[in-house]
Amino acid sequence: MIFKNLWRRKGRTLLTSGGIAIGIGVVVALLALADGMTAQITGMVSGGGADITLIQAGVADMQFSALDEEIGEVVAAMPEVEWVSGLLLNITSVGQKPLFLVLGVDPQTGGIEHFRIVEGRSLQEDDEVLLGRMAADFFGRSPGDELVIQAQRYRIAGLYETGVSYQDTGAVLSLAEAQRLFKKQSQVGLYQVKVRPEAIGQVEVLVERIQERFPEVAAYRSSEFAQNAPDIQTLQTIASAVSIIGLLAGGLGTMNTMLMSVLERTREIGTLRALGWRKRQVLWLILRESLALSLLGGLAGLLLGAGLVSLIGLSPALAGALVGRVSPSTLAAGLGVALVLGGLGGLYPAWRAARLQPIEALRYE
């Protein structure tokens, strides 16, 4: 009965579920992007086996983080610490890629192990650069070729693979050179800290100790860093805001459609009541229709969202920089939101329908 009613006004059903689909699609895409970015960042900061990550407290973006090299020296001196590696991040435009990640890493420290060389060799000079495998494919370069970053020429020493697309679509310079190029002398963006195997149980304590010693630093376990990273926080805030607005629109659309449907069927509802249907049954009928409507939109929205994420992945310019990961939980979340939309949007119309007095409803033209 429910589906037949929805089919009665095909156009209206399609429009409304279309609206919901767009809303859910956006939510799913944003969730997927946040998910993907989280995975990327985790991969990045845990690279080389780091246990603790340090970032400047209170920054809006990882790129803006600036930590004094002195911090690195003090932390490296701590007994539980095996090594400390400073990381400088900068996103700049290189060639056809508007979002190109350039990392500055100290070749003398453990952090460089993360960049597994697949062709050529590792960094030896400051005028050399390591290029990520995916970036090399995009630019069509090999070891020995040249790469220009911000009007500076660098010779490609080797190609690397990390498994993290952010990094594999980027390049690595020596820390000193990166500091010079991006005018961030004596600074790093992040510190990666590896704890000695025997002190592995002390990680939490160590995190607190570093935090106390340097209040301008925010210290986290590397595995937990991503959730707390300012970039993710920002994305999540934007995602929530956009989602709420989109869902509000979807919910109002559903409510409007159901209200119109109830109005048009006033006599029908009067008949149902005159035939013995209880208020409760009428309420459920309308509510179930609303849920079916939003479910339809939700399923379409899942496809839309997944499609959106794939589309971004196909764009050569954005691929690697904006990575989405569509997991079952993301899909379930999208569907769940759609059902909540349907339930809430249909509540008022259902209540209105149930309240109709049989005699008045039967008289309705």
Added chain:
Amino acid sequence: MELIVETQELVKVYGDGAGVRALDGVNLTVRKGEFLAVMGPSGSGKSTLLNLLGALDRPTSGQVHVAGERLTRLRDLDRFRGRTVGFVFQMHNLIPTLTATENVEVPMRASSLSWRARREQAEARLALVGLSQRADHLPAQLSGGERQRVAIARALANDPHLLLADEPTGNLDSVSGAQVMAVFRQLNQERGMTVLVVTHDPAVARTTDRIVALQDGRIVRDEPVESPYLEDLREFKRSSLGQTLWAGVIPESVRGLGLESLLPELQQVLARV
């Protein structure tokens, strides 16, 4: 014989203050197994009476008892509407997206019957009204008379004690209307169903066994229907000409047609009906 319907000084007033007195003290009794018509012009209160009997509305004062239930005291009106009475509306009021069978099943949704049992029962009801071959048709694919018969089958869905029909032939042509009334007659004769039909059409009323005439909210006549021809004679007696001739006067406009010589016998005949 048990009473299916009993009303005592039933009054229904619409509006506040100088409201409309739709029913002005109606005392009606209906026995189980009767087939009757409640007749009257529009505004006579017949539909109001039906709505009160079907618990679609509440009286302003007075009592209504249907199948032993005192309606003003009844708490579960939905159950009453679904089980005790079966309603047939003037406009068939079928749900356009459902087939005939599915429409008949609608009142059964409240019960705890299984899907299969419901289906079987619905098909049985459709057979009762002679529409088994149309079971899977949508209302749009049925004629007016067929739709109304589906509505009757639907009213029978939960084996009600009483069928209430509000102008069931009002929107039908005379042939379909006759078919519908024939279905009521069959249900009454073969299954002992008590049927109360509201109509403004004397021809329709005469196909039942008893006519209760309403005027201005009151019962002005309550007689069994003997024969249509007898009814026609009575109609004539009630007409303006009949009343005039009955008084022994031949009006100007009908003089010279030969009524003068018939007048004495005519008066005797009219005295006997």
